Amino acid sequence: QNWIKDLVWKQVDLNYPNMPDAKVHTGFYSAYNNTLLRPAITNAVRKARRLYGDISVIVTGHSMGGAMASFCALDLAISLGSDSVHLMTFGQPRIGNAAFASYFEQYVPSAIRVTHEHDIVPHLPPYFFFLPHLTYHHFPREVWEHDVDGNTTFRVCDGSGEDPDCCRSVFALFLSASDHLTYMGVEIAADDWSTCRIVMAQSVERLQLYLASNVITSKIPVDIIIADHSVQTDPSSSS
The missing domain is CATH 3.40.50.1820 (Alpha/Beta hydrolase fold, catalytic domain)
Incomplete structure (x- = not known):
């Protein structure tokens, strides 16, 4: 929020x-x-x-x-x-x-x-x-x-x-x-995922370092892809 x-x-x-x-x-x-x-x-x-x-x-x-x-x-x-x-x-x-x-x-x-x-x-x-x-x-x-x-x-x-x-x-x-x-x-600063922070990101890479936040403020529009590492995939399958 x-x-x-x-x-x-x-x-x-x-x-x-x-x-x-x-x-x-x-x-x-x-x-x-x-x-x-x-x-x-x-x-x-x-x-x-x-x-x-x-x-x-x-x-x-x-x-x-x-x-x-x-x-x-x-x-x-x-x-x-x-x-x-x-x-x-x-x-x-x-x-x-x-x-x-x-x-x-x-x-x-x-x-x-x-x-x-x-x-x-x-x-x-x-x-x-x-x-x-x-x-x-x-x-x-x-x-x-x-x-x-x-x-x-x-x-x-x-x-x-x-x-x-x-x-x-x-x-x-x-x-x-x-x-x-x-x-x-x-x-x-905050140290873990459970802490609310404000993020001022100047790049996608920097924003991804601070995704442990539920308050995000960015001056620069960015496209973000968040990978869900809990989902297991079959390496032999192709898309």
Whole structure:
């Protein structure tokens, strides 16, 4: 499933529990709250704090993992206290509306969303300034990694969550999927067939190296033939 494409049209559609007017993205919410991930993490944190005392917790994630990390940080902050939880995400999409972003800032004040150059994902789902109560809205604080005169610069953005002088200053036509794959000089890659990746292929040969993906974005049209090696053929037969 091309979840990035889906985000273009996805509306805030779930009321966040015990937060009036706060609405969030059902898929991202469910990926953390309605799976085994939540009890596994909360139990591990409780065990660690029993062993080592009231230690702080740092939650991090990239892309969709950043969205899930945000819900995780909020969940832990509500149960452990805001001073105990810190969040840093990389290239995460928007996950809720403005009311949710306001609640999030109260519960997780120590949150940083790193964005990179023209990365398309932080722009999704779309933000519409003329629909403030209906549209998605990032929580603060963004740190925008971008190039200035050949030097990498990290701009600390304002507290609105939607600073027009940070990644939102990038014109829509220049948004890039490839910028989503590198953060702080580290290339984001996956190692096995079970992992979702974005593939930027410049040739059929390179694309075939990265077919372990269910999200494929290519600037160059290519014809692909995928051989099914599980099918046995008779070498003596001819076609």
